[in-house]
Amino acid sequence: MRHYSSHVFPLPVSFSFWAAGLFLCLFFLLPLGVVLGVSLASRGLYGGVQWIGTFENYRRLADPMIGVIFVRSILFASLTTLVCAVVGFPLAYMVARASQRWQLVWLTLVMIPFWTNFLVRTYAWVLILRADGLVNSLLLQLGIESEPLPLLFTDLAVGVGLVYGYLPFMVLPLIVAIERIPPQLEEAAYDLYASVGAMFRHVVLPLSKPGFWAGGVLVFIPSLGAFITPYLLGGGQKMMIGTLIQQEFLVSRDWPFGSALSFGLMGTALVLWFVVSRTSLGKDVQ
């Protein structure tokens, strides 16, 4: 019996280890390895991949034109993250401090849009923002504007679409973070004659940092590589990293360069994550 159990115990541990390892290899390392391999190859004239090794694709990343696209995408992603934080915080606070029953209601309302395809929801914004769309009809009806405003296919439209798409990713981690703050701390602040503003500034906001951090990462990284939103709401005007990668794969059929761009995108995200995590925002969280 004794002999038996000493053998049985380590088995589940090594099993879960290998299962996790296999999972990582199959769904993370293997695809990433394929992309890396392709990024080091050459393109065929009509697309496809010629297995001639080269660093040319990475050299092309230094092109100023590509730099402009990366900088633009980083700006858009940063602004999206900032707006999501500003808009998301009051909502998250309200949900976190609501009664159990209402919390479920609010959370369900935040979730419901996810039952519809992201593409369809983004296209709905086309219908809202276009010249005879909801916003412009309203402005004309109320007599605020006499001509429809050009809203669709502008940077503003892309920004609105990105904030709309990724706001829940900011709100949910914030709810988790705020729920962890004991309400007694807020009462204590008031007892010490803090105004509402001072209470938020000195108590709730600093303690919500882990939520801002997690939400920021969840919003920033997908908006950095966003493709559908700039494509549909930006009218194909201003290229972003996501649309550039799509173009390399489906229009130019330059898979090796598209793969190198994907690695450039990952590298950019990693570097930015590293830099921000060393600032005051990241430090206490780590």
Add this chain to the structure above:
Amino acid sequence: MSFICGVILLMGAVLGLGGCSESSSPSQSGSPEPPILYYYTWSDYVDPEIVASFEASRGVRVVVDTFSSNEELLAKVQAGMTGYDVVVPSDFMAGIMAQLGLLAELDLAQIPHVQDLEPHLTNLPFDPTQRFAIPYLWGTVGIGYNAKVVTEVPTSWEVLWDPQYGGRISMLNDQREVMGLALRALGHSLNSQEPQLIQQAKKKLIAQKPLVKAYTSEQFDQLLVSGEVVLAHAWGGPVARAMRENPSIHYAIPQEGGTIWTDCLAVLASSSKKRLAMDFMNYLLGEEVALLTSKRLLFASANRHVRNQLPPDIRDNIAVYPPQDILSRMEWMEDVHEAIRDYDRAWTELKVH
């Protein structure tokens, strides 16, 4: 708390999948009963009724999947999505795909309707004898415009550079078409391969960009109808459909001429159901089905017997059937070989500005 974490994970999964769930790739190992034919075609070429009646008459199932540009078709077929049987490349792309060995050689004895082709669609340079591809629908690229705002019929592509229509112009989101338009406007062939001509065209397009509302190949008809744009670089068919919704929409083909195109039916070399695929092609090319197709989709049929049976509002609509005298000014798009790299680069530069 774990409920919320679960919710976050779930949302991540939904969002991750949401973006790319456009097409379920056909599985290669289908059981043979009933046979399934995989048809890969343009997004505005599908009429469910036509497909359904083929399914009913042959006792097969047809699975339709769609693409929105020739480049996308080639990229997906090259990426190994070889489960498709029948595909619909345009003229020059049919040539490229045949050259790459992606298309099967056709047995014309099984496609008798090949005899009914419009004369100007036979003997085309990319496949003179219909060895690999048979013209199916055809048309032109021109300008769709709103006559309430653009009161004079556009006679030149230069109208797309007219500042008075700034912010109310849309261009196709198609690299060869847009570059080709600029080359024609400059008086060159839309198949030019000289780097300095491509540079000139790029400069002209960059100068135009502040006036352009959007580069789109899918939404321009809706933008015309809603009044968002008043001039659209456009394929004829969608403009013809827009006319039905908004009678002030018209279509013009500029004097400099532009692209004439035909989308062709072809069978992939990797297809395991070539006989059924060719039967399907013959079905689509037959007079009765072709007539219904043109009525529904408002594209001109390659079957020469169709035109005279169409109602006059379709037959005489230049967005569907261009007038005979314009045909001589139109140019077929051809493969530009190595110069495609210059086109790629010029297009990306245009989109960066």
